[in-house]
Amino acid sequence: MKLIQTILAFLVALGTLVTIHEFGHYLAARLCGVKVLRFSVGMGKVIFSRRLGKDQTEWAISMLPLGGYVKMLDIREQSETPIPKEDLPREFCRQSVWKRIIIVAAGPFANFLLAIMLYAALFIHGIPEPIAKIRVPSTNSIAYEAGLRHGDQILSINGLAVQSWSEAQWELIQRALAKGTAELIVERRASEAPNGKVDRVVDLPLQQLSGKDLEGDFLSKLGFSLSRPPAVLGEILPGGPAQLAGLQQGDRVLAINDVSVLDGLAFTEMVSASPGIPLKLHILRSRAEFDIVATPVPEVFGGSKVGRLKVQMMLAPEMTVVKTGVVASVVKAAQKTWDTSLMSFKMLGKMLVGEVSLKNVTGPLTIADYAGQTSRTGVISYLSFMALISISLGVMNLLPIPVLDGGHLLYYSLEVLTGKPVSERFGEIAQRAGLALLMAMMAVAFFNDIVRLMS
Template structure:
């Protein structure tokens, strides 16, 4: 993949999330009778400006896309005509101001719920939580977990997918708990295993939580049978066909699809002799894998997919689908759990229980955007939902310059019976800008460290 394969999905995601967030502010401001002067996607010099509506609101696309804002009529920023004073933001009741400010983060949560609801209604294909044999001397091995077992629940909570299994483990690992994992094996025997999470380190610089525990997803042994071929791929150009069974490449025998993939990946641009079985006959072909960039490494590809094996597919995948009402409930639950997890991790970072290396900046987010887009639309939608929730949580932090900081001012106003002084707000803004700049710098530093480490 080239750089655009990461930048374009990142910019698309960023644009969607910013527009939704700012539209939350805009819509509630209009409902509260506040005059909106400008809706801007991005900061800095306006590239495109269009005026629309009875108030001639400016709709702006600006040069620097990492953010946006809604500018409202406000006496603190410019003189307001007497006949429009009732439409100034600063003249609204504290409860209306709270509604306008809170609407941005809430819009991000609503977007996440809608995305999850759409996925669960339409159905999304997920990996089953079927375990491979655990590594020796790991927590999973000590717990008695065995290869081929299917996870049914953790601490009594049902588990349907591998992703759900990993998510629940991550949540429980924050508290270093000993959890009960319920499994069922091929003989339909149910087992209960005590899995100790005390040794797990929640840190992006470390291995995944499941890997630390010795847990791996079982990967079936699939024969090296070619499926759909790319029209411009090396396999079709060499004369290979769908349904060919590869038995040898060069001097190496090939039994499994993983054998084929390993040999091809290690031979970009180098001609290989494929021996295949076709209709009972052994045939040989000269195939030159194309050189493709994979995260900075040149690897070989021949443009051939694995033949669909329905029996193996049934063992590996499950389609998660719910009715409209249950899908909505699942979407709300997923959004709530993710937001609560984000808040918990932030709190644990402050007290030192979780490493600050878990902070991610735009480089890491762009990397995830590109990877999720490459994996398919369902994964990209999940990425959008996750980042939308993170944006909502971040903006609710009680830091001046963020929405949460303004909400904090309004809570103080309610308690003391009057607005916070202009001087206090000015000092708060300066502190907030410094904190936000430090947070962004540290997140970017983590991004660079991850790039160097990888």
């Protein structure tokens, strides 16, 4: 069932995004007076079609669901059938270079517009997200040396207010790409303060990160992560080591073998690393502190032997709902789409110069996997995924590679500068080179996908 859901989620997402992209081309062509012969959802053989409108445009569904296209009246594709004289003014190549630019750019623009609409709808509805409270497990880290402490809540980064963990991550990775220092204002518990909290300013030196550090969980390279709840025991499973040792639901574990337990995640890690080894747990129960010895039972998990006390532990972070008004949501969505697009171009640039590994290039298998995961998580996650992939599709199509929209925009830009279109011979050579480059990128993406799935 998971496989079927993953395939359906992938096809719905990709089909929707490609259709929106091609519909952008279609609308722009109609507005610029170009005759559209066919609008196809899918590629390959047409399995259903219907002609509509004054121009009798063929609206078609084709066999392969991965893709789509808009076929316009184009003299380059009408070599066998002459174009009727009355239709010549509506032929694509006879349009001004600016109209051709508008038609070609309308596809990626439609993807960016869709992302803005999806993000705006999500911000208006409200998105449940973890608060920007941090976990600093080690005193020997960049984060600790900069002044961050466990339990600090990030309020702003370089003057920009932060409501959630994802917003904090986003601002930090942008500052890291710029090789700068991030000024964090954090809220910290302080018993001496009137309200028990005090604000601190921390300068986090992100320039210490290399390009390869930005791959994966870059915040762990700085020495902090998302905060987790204290190590308070949940349900005690019957007959397990925890029950046999006398542990009770609601007990808080302060230390294991005289080593302080930072939170529930640290407790889980320490227990997992001690299969069959007696552990001295220092417990807080109803204001009383005492020690209990419990021995984790060994279990095989993921090919390795781990320890289990047979007790549930709450690891879910503290949540908030990020919600804004209509106008503010549209502005925020537009800014997020712009920032995401810019970051994508920056990452591509760093790949070209070797600062970031090509392992970050993903293909359809990884996208399908994420589509399935987000669809199982819920509508909000799935729509957020669609918005992100829509931006990626727009960015990909703007790359100056022949056969992509960006390649055509490059041709037309040269035409604007020189006053004449590029030669057919140059166009043919560039098309072949662009196709070869695109196939190479797809091969890298498929290879990375397979490696990820196997690992």
